[in-house]
Amino acid sequence: MGNKEERTVKTMNIFERYLTLWVLLCIGAGILLGRVAPNFAATLDAFAIYVKGAPVISIPIAVCLFFMMYPIMVKIDFAEVIKAGKSGKPVALTLFLNWAVKPFTMYGIAILFLGIIFKTFIGADAVDLVKIPFGLDLPVGAEHGAGVVVMHEGVKMLQVPLWRSYLAGAILLGIAPCTAMVLVWGYLARGNDGLTLVMVAINSLTMLVLYGILGGFLLGVGRLPVPWQALLLSIAIYVALPLVAGYFSRKWIIKAKGENWFKEKFLHILTPITIVALLITLVLLFSFKGDVISGNPLTILWIAIPLFIQTNLIFWLGYFLARLIKLPYEYAAPSAMIGASNHFEVAIATATMLFGLASGAALATVVGVLIEVPVMLMLVGICKRTTHWFPAVKAE
Numbered sequence: 001m002g003n004k005e006e007r008t009v010k011t012m013n014i015f016e017r018y019l020t021l022w023v024l025l026c027i028g029a030g031i032l033l034g035r036v037a038p039n040f041a042a043t044l045d046a047f048a049i050y051v052k053g054a055p056v057i058s059i060p061i062a063v064c065l066f067f068m069m070y071p072i073m074v075k076i077d078f079a080e081v082i083k084a085g086k087s088g089k090p091v092a093l094t095l096f097l098n099w100a101v102k103p104f105t106m107y108g109i110a111i112l113f114l115g116i117i118f119k120t121f122i123g124a125d126a127v128d129l130v131k132i133p134f135g136l137d138l139p140v141g142a143e144h145g146a147g148v149v150v151m152h153e154g155v156k157m158l159q160v161p162l163w164r165s166y167l168a169g170a171i172l173l174g175i176a177p178c179t180a181m182v183l184v185w186g187y188l189a190r191g192n193d194g195l196t197l198v199m200v201a202i203n204s205l206t207m208l209v210l211y212g213i214l215g216g217f218l219l220g221v222g223r224l225p226v227p228w229q230a231l232l233l234s235i236a237i238y239v240a241l242p243l244v245a246g247y248f249s250r251k252w253i254i255k256a257k258g259e260n261w262f263k264e265k266f267l268h269i270l271t272p273i274t275i276v277a278l279l280i281t282l283v284l285l286f287s288f289k290g291d292v293i294s295g296n297p298l299t300i301l302w303i304a305i306p307l308f309i310q311t312n313l314i315f316w317l318g319y320f321l322a323r324l325i326k327l328p329y330e331y332a333a334p335s336a337m338i339g340a341s342n343h344f345e346v347a348i349a350t351a352t353m354l355f356g357l358a359s360g361a362a363l364a365t366v367v368g369v370l371i372e373v374p375v376m377l378m379l380v381g382i383c384k385r386t387t388h389w390f391p392a393v394k395a396e
Contacts, residue, residue, distance in 0.1 A: 106171065127160065131356045173365055208235060212234075
């Protein structure tokens with residue numbers, strides 16, 4: 001299967017190779033923008049779709065996030081899904097890690113570090129203002145989960161403990177298995193490209209069902225309950241819409257221009273769009289969060305530590321299980337890395353829609369972007385040095 005697939009990623013382009021640097025630059029640019037033009041991002045974010053007087057979907061952010069997701073989805077050849085049966089064990093392993101293990105370990109690790117170990121450093125009494133959950137009309141002073149409804153600049157907001165807002169972002173990362181950059185990691189680790197593409201397609205389809213279910217459950221357990229319709233709306237806008245657009249536009253373009261033109265020309269043009277849209281979103285987000293970061297510059301570290309531990313835990317668990325069930329290396333490496341890496345585009349989109357661009361939840365999802373490249377490159381290096389742990393023959 002891998003020999004028949006055209007290599008999706010020949011090498012990491014400048015955006016992917018230096019993604020951590022770009023994110024750091026966006027942090028600086030966003031903080032500077034927040035100081036120089038404090039109302040700029042808020043004005044853009046005010047262009048929104050409102051329901052019962054509450055902003056539900058920020059139109060500028062929704063546009064950015066669509067262009068983050070569409071280039072990913074249009075690359076997927078869903079015909080490959082039917083071939084997944086030939087690779088039953090790696091597919092089953094990845095689905096098990098992504099949906100039966102990863103969301104719950106992320107929740108537990110985030111609670112331990114953000115809610116206990118680092119709670120004092122974050123600020124035991126520090127609070128965050130997030131959107132009132134979509135569809136709820138609560139009076140000022142009403143309690144909802146761990147929060148209280150307050151009036152802020154003429155808009156009802158939910159005041160919650162800051163660490164719980166970070167927890168919400170960690171949860172949204174934990175239930176978002178990677179479907180984009182994993183194509184890069186799999187290629188660099190010399191994994192099976194065909195299997196990686198199959199898992200991208202399967203994860204995209206699975207997210208349509210399980211992302212909302214697990215997200216609603218774990219956010220509720222974390223005392224940040226979100227109505228199901230809000231999560232379903234988020235999935236519809238940020239996963240289903242670009243998924244459908246990618247599927248039909250792929251078919252139309254290939255039919256009109258041919259597969260070679262699609263792969264050599266069209267995908268080449270799209271390559272930087274996801275990262276550019278992501279970086280624009282980050283500048284806007286950090287223009288809101290400058291005061292938090294300036295007042296507590298170690299904030300990003302407190303969030304990054306549990307995310308780093310989670311990434312390594314899932315990778316090593318997947319890698320160990322792959323060895324246990326005797327997968328060949330070219331299947332074991334991408335199977336472990338798909339679970340370890342996060343679909344931060346969807347996590348950022350969902351956090352922004354559910355809690356707001358200025359929320360701690362949105363900031364926590366951005367930290368996932370910040371550590372993604374260096375940590376995953378470290379794991380790629382580990383994979384390449386441990387190929388001898390696995391059998392050379394392909395699994396049937």
